Amino acid sequence: MSGVKAHPIQFVLSDMDGTLLRPDHSLSQRTIEAVRALREAGVFFSLATGRPPKAMLQQIEALGVDLPTAAFNGGTIVHPDGSFLVAHYLPREAAIATLALFGGQAEVEVWVFSGGDWLLHDPHGPMVPREQHGLGYPPVVVESFEPYLDCIDKIVAASNNAPLLVELEAQLQLKVDGQAQVSRSQPVYLDVTAMQANKGEALATLAEFLGVPLEHTAAIGDGGNDPAMFHRAGLSIAMGQAQEEVKRQADVVTGSNVEEGAAEAIERFILGAG
Structure with missing residues (x-):
């Protein structure tokens, strides 16, 4: 896909590992500040990952996420107080x-x-x-x-x-x-x-919860489980180190996670900086 869509983005859903996180699983200061800038601009931000809920807590705190987050690729969507918005088990x-x-x-x-x-x-x-x-x-x-x-x-x-x-x-x-x-x-x-545990369903569920039309959402990711949300989002962004099959399904490609590509994408394509 090519070109950045014109709808103003009101909600960003991002993958964690390989996207927000560097190879050593750390968050850069630039990424933390980019997410803070999103929230200060009135743009909702949350996380969608294959991780369990309790393996997200450190990143949730560091990024100041105060919305439900999607764990297990969207199989479980958890409110900040630990209660479930959605829970799907494998048959x-x-x-x-x-x-x-x-x-x-x-x-x-x-x-x-x-x-x-x-x-x-x-x-x-x-x-x-x-x-x-x-x-x-x-x-x-x-x-x-x-x-x-x-x-x-x-x-x-x-x-x-x-x-x-x-x-x-x-x-x-x-x-x-x-x-x-x-x-x-x-x-x-x-x-x-x-079956319901995919990031596309998670994006749709969270967008509905927030009252944001899907065309006003953005998704950022790098893995084979991320195109599910690319196909539902108004703007889809693949990381630079993603496999070609993943990149082809995104609207735009940013830098790698080593290059702070998620922060770059937020600054360039969503906040319009740079």
Whole structure:
């Protein structure tokens, strides 16, 4: 897509990892100030991420977000007081099919998120330190995922073998078609959530909650789970380091997260600075 749409933006929904956050999961001062400038200009701002709600708290505080935020790719939308605006769980049958496929892969670590906890079998997996650093809290080791099958927020296949995750994404989409969303939030993470748990639905839900028409919204992201909100937003912005498939689905492309691309996009395309 090309060109910036003319509608004035009243609400911005942004991804976190790979977008607002630098590779070390930190927020730059420029990004914090850009979000502050948005809010001072009367533009609503919130977050949509694959993370659990409690893994967003530090960023919510740093950015001064006082609106509901979308966790688990939109499967859970949480008010600032912790109450739910929306909560969608992965259907039991889809969870069973997902766990069966992922569990048979030697190079894949299987993580289940339920009730605010990060559940896994092996706490020594090579991907665990990265995730723990990003989330800010440790996993809970369980012998079986069976007790949680009726209240799963998200299942993740984590692997440094990115091509394998691409193959698993295609295989699983056929198995859970119409039951679950399957998308790579990052090249090394394959997320499985409820059908309603996507960032496009989250954008629409939050826009309605705020009384903002979709044509007056903007979405910023970098991952395979972000085009869902690109397709609903009035203005869609892809990060510079995003894969070409993601960039093609955005209206404009900004700098990378190393280059503070989210702040640049806010300044240039929404506030009109620079």
